[in-house]
Amino acid sequence: MDVNVKVAAVGAVSAALADAALEVNFENNPTYWRDRFPYLEPSLVLPPLDDWLVAGLSLFTLFDRTRDFGLGALLYSGPMLAGRTVVRAARVARVTPAARVVVQR
Amino acid sequence: MATEYGHAWLGEIIRIAERFGHTVLDLSRDAATQERLFTALAEFQPDIMFLCSHGNESQFSGQNGEVVFTACHNDEVMAGNQAYYLSCLMGEALVPSMVSKGAVTVAGYVTEFVWVIDPAYVDDKLADPRAYPFMRAIVESSGRLLEGGSWQHFYDTWVAMCNMGVREWFERDDPTAPSIVAALEQDRDSLVVLGETSIRPVQEALARAMSPLPPALGVTLLALFL
Numbered sequence: 410m411d412v413n414v415k416v417a418a419v420g421a422v423s424a425a426l427a428d429a430a431l432e433v434n435f436e437n438n439p440t441y442w443r444d445r446f447p448y449l450e451p452s453l454v455l456p457p458l459d460d461w462l463v464a465g466l467s468l469f470t471l472f473d474r475t476r477d478f479g480l481g482a483l484l485y486s487g488p489m490l491a492g493r494t495v496v497r498a499a500r501v502a503r504v505t506p507a508a509r510v511v512v513q514r
Numbered sequence: 515m516a517t518e519y520g521h522a523w524l525g526e527i528i529r530i531a532e533r534f535g536h537t538v539l540d541l542s543r544d545a546a547t548q549e550r551l552f553t554a555l556a557e558f559q560p561d562i563m564f565l566c567s568h569g570n571e572s573q574f575s576g577q578n579g580e581v582v583f584t585a586c587h588n589d590e591v592m593a594g595n596q597a598y599y600l601s602c603l604m605g606e607a608l609v610p611s612m613v614s615k616g617a618v619t620v621a622g623y624v625t626e627f628v629w630v631i632d633p634a635y636v637d638d639k640l641a642d643p644r645a646y647p648f649m650r651a652i653v654e655s656s657g658r659l660l661e662g663g664s665w666q667h668f669y670d671t672w673v674a675m676c677n678m679g680v681r682e683w684f685e686r687d688d689p690t691a692p693s694i695v696a697a698l699e700q701d702r703d704s705l706v707v708l709g710e711t712s713i714r715p716v717q718e719a720l721a722r723a724m725s726p727l728p729p730a731l732g733v734t735l736l737a738l739f740l
Binding site: 437438439440441443450453500501503504505507508509510511512513514 | 525526527528530531535536537539541542543565566646649653654662715716
């Protein structure tokens with residue numbers, strides 16, 4: 410399979426920048442964005458929706474003309490999803506078994 | 515009004531706790547009494563507590579002004595427990611007294627806890643943009659504890675979130691911006707965490723068991739690439 414490495418690199422960097430922009434936006438206002446689109450979290454272990462959107466868009470660009478770009482984007486977003494799943498699983502494991510919390514208000 | 519905002523903010527903390535699967539005992543409004551709290555301490559045996567109400571240097575109150583804790587009177591019931599008090603002035607005497615009686619870690623404020631509100635949002639307090647930086651600092655720092663962080667993490671997040679709010683409002687074109695910045699700086703410097711700051715209130719037994727896994731996985735993948 411012939412792959413234009415430069416185009417693939419542009420695809421990978423583009424996906425990384427899109428991911429970074431979404432992450433920075435969340436970190437600036439976590440309380441506001443938590444559980445809002447595109448940061449919905451159906452599972453504590455699987456990454457939130459914004460990460461899947463980056464991966465989905467990468468997959469979407471795997472058309473004929475943008476195939477190499479999409480391949481590069483997938484090379485970024487695939488391991489990104491895998492890595493974040495591992496990190497989140499470790500975090501959930503840290504707080505399991507669940508704690509007892511009293512809130513008086 | 516003051517505790518209404520705290521009530522809404524602690525509701526967000528409950529939401530985060532429940533997302534992690536923690537069991538939450540919500541002593542809200544009429545349930546926010548000394549009797550209910552002391553019963554919870556004895557029978558529910560919480561890993562951590564978040565409490566919001568009026569307070570002063572030596573007292574913490576519950577619903578309708580009932581005094582719940584008084585320094586050197588009944589604060590020994592906090593022995594062995596960890597808590598964050600969103601309440602004015604308690605850090606002066608009551609928090610140190612609780613720790614001296616055996617409380618593991620207690621956080622509170624040495625001055626009055628101050629914040630700014632937009633009266634247009636009294637019916638939707640979580641959407642109040644002026645109160646938001648205060649809520650964010652409280653909710654995110656508490657969230658660190660609920661996700662397994664230590665009290666040091668809690669304190670560092672608190673300072674970072676207050677500083678973020680100061681940066682955001684420092685040059686904002688809003689007549690209340692100077693008050694918001696001043697209040698954030700006061701609250702930031704007012705929080706004290708006494709007792710064991712390295713301890714993590716939430717169980718981490720499985721984390722220790724699992725902790726070698728992510729680095730091992732990373733090294734394996736790296737070796738495969740090479």
